[in-house]
Amino acid sequence: MSENTLLRLEDLKLHFQTTKGVVQAVDGVNFSLGYNEAVVVLGESGCGKSSLAKAILRLLPRNVASYSGKVFLNGTDIMAYDDEEFRRNVRWVMMSLVPQAAMNSLNPVLKVGDQVAEPLMTHHGIKKEEALQTARTMFQHVGVPEAFLDRYAFELSGGMRQRVAIAMALVTSPALVVLDEPTSALDVLTQANIFNVLKRLKHELETSFILITHDIATSSELADRVAVMYAGQIVEVGDAKSFFTAPLHPYSKKLMASVPRLRGDQEPEFITGSPPSLLNLPTGCRFRDRCPAAFGRCSEEPPVTVIDQRLVKCWLFN
Numbered sequence: 001m002s003e004n005t006l007l008r009l010e011d012l013k014l015h016f017q018t019t020k021g022v023v024q025a026v027d028g029v030n031f032s033l034g035y036n037e038a039v040v041v042l043g044e045s046g047c048g049k050s051s052l053a054k055a056i057l058r059l060l061p062r063n064v065a066s067y068s069g070k071v072f073l074n075g076t077d078i079m080a081y082d083d084e085e086f087r088r089n090v091r092w093v094m095m096s097l098v099p100q101a102a103m104n105s106l107n108p109v110l111k112v113g114d115q116v117a118e119p120l121m122t123h124h125g126i127k128k129e130e131a132l133q134t135a136r137t138m139f140q141h142v143g144v145p146e147a148f149l150d151r152y153a154f155e156l157s158g159g160m161r162q163r164v165a166i167a168m169a170l171v172t173s174p175a176l177v178v179l180d181e182p183t184s185a186l187d188v189l190t191q192a193n194i195f196n197v198l199k200r201l202k203h204e205l206e207t208s209f210i211l212i213t214h215d216i217a218t219s220s221e222l223a224d225r226v227a228v229m230y231a232g233q234i235v236e237v238g239d240a241k242s243f244f245t246a247p248l249h250p251y252s253k254k255l256m257a258s259v260p261r262l263r264g265d266q267e268p269e270f271i272t273g274s275p276p277s278l279l280n281l282p283t284g285c286r287f288r289d290r291c292p293a294a295f296g297r298c299s300e301e302p303p304v305t306v307i308d309q310r311l312v313k314c315w316l317f318n
């Protein structure tokens with residue numbers, strides 16, 4: 001593991017039990033992240049992005065069928081921690097999450113300032129006054145007026161509530177923040193504002209980000225690297241510049257071609273077909289039914305991941 005590696009996932013799996021069978025939402029993810037690095041995770045709805053976030057932070061629902069693999073944080077395998085050690089040393093201490101639809105999950109009966117201060121009191125034993133002072137500083141970082149500390153969530157706009165949710169994730173100065181679609185359900189101007197806040201935070205604080213988003217165009221400005229997820233697995237990882245200039249995996253190419261462009265006369269393309277059911281995955285490559293480049297081997301065995309400067313899970317690169 002390189003000295004610069006903050007987080008490393010090895011064969012991470014999170015499967016859910018349902019009445020219809022086992023949903024293989026995260027199915028053998030390998031991935032690493034450096035210090036002060038922003039990785040953007042892209043992929044269609046239902047491919048397992050939120051489940052990956054939950055697997056990293058061990059925020060597991062009751063119907064887990066299996067949860068396995070290795071998660072190294074600063075070189076220590078935190079999968080070996082028991083739940084109490086994980087809660088005490090990792091979650092909201094070293095890593096935090098801005099969950100999907102976070103702005104709607106703020107507590108309606110607590111002032112937002114108290115909510116942002118709360119992780120400091122709970123996880124670091126800091127007294128309320130000092131915690132509120134740190135919350136005030138955090139409000140400045142994310143661009144929420146200080147006076148809003150005393151407001152309730154319903155008194156804030158969606159964009160402001162989302163900033164509060166980001167402040168809450170950052171208040172304990174974690175080394176890593178996972179943001180799950182922090183700009184969905186916001187108008188385009190507010191989305192751009194939130195991305196600007198994230199860009200600024202990346203420079204001001206020494207934090208790494210995993211940013212899950214459908215907003216490919218805007219996220220390209222924040223990303224150091226890009227990871228593409230398909231049917232529970234990561235199929236490509238590359239540095240942002242190379243990825244956005246020339247994605248390699250056939251699915252990544254389709255994904256990029258689906259982004260509407262302001263300039264040029266290129267029409268956005270739609271990806272035909274739909275992803276395979278995570279209850280019943282095909283043999284071979286999971287993208288083969290939709291892939292224009294599929295050939296014999298693709299249906300016979302799952303592609304191995306080729307790791308060079310970039311990681312690609314496709315037989316074309318083997």
Ligand SMILES: Nc1ncnc2c1ncn2[C@@H]1O[C@H](COP(=O)(O)OP(=O)(O)OP(=O)(O)O)[C@@H](O)[C@H]1O
Pocket residue numbers: 016017018023025043044045046047048049050051052061063100278
């Ligand atoms: N607790 C659960 N029990 C059973 N299935 C689940 C559970 N949570 C998620 N799933 C299923 O796992 C798959 C991946 O879901 P997930 O929410 O991780 O996708 P996603 O990539 O975040 O999608 P979106 O972009 O829509 O947020 C989906 O098929 C979803 O229905």
Ligand code: SF4
Pocket residue numbers: 249250251285286287288289291292293294295298303313314315316
């Ligand atoms: S392995 Fe085959 S089907 Fe899968 S993406 Fe590559 S070419 Fe397409």
Ligand SMILES: [Mg+2]
Pocket residue numbers: 049050051100180
């Ligand atoms: Mg999701």
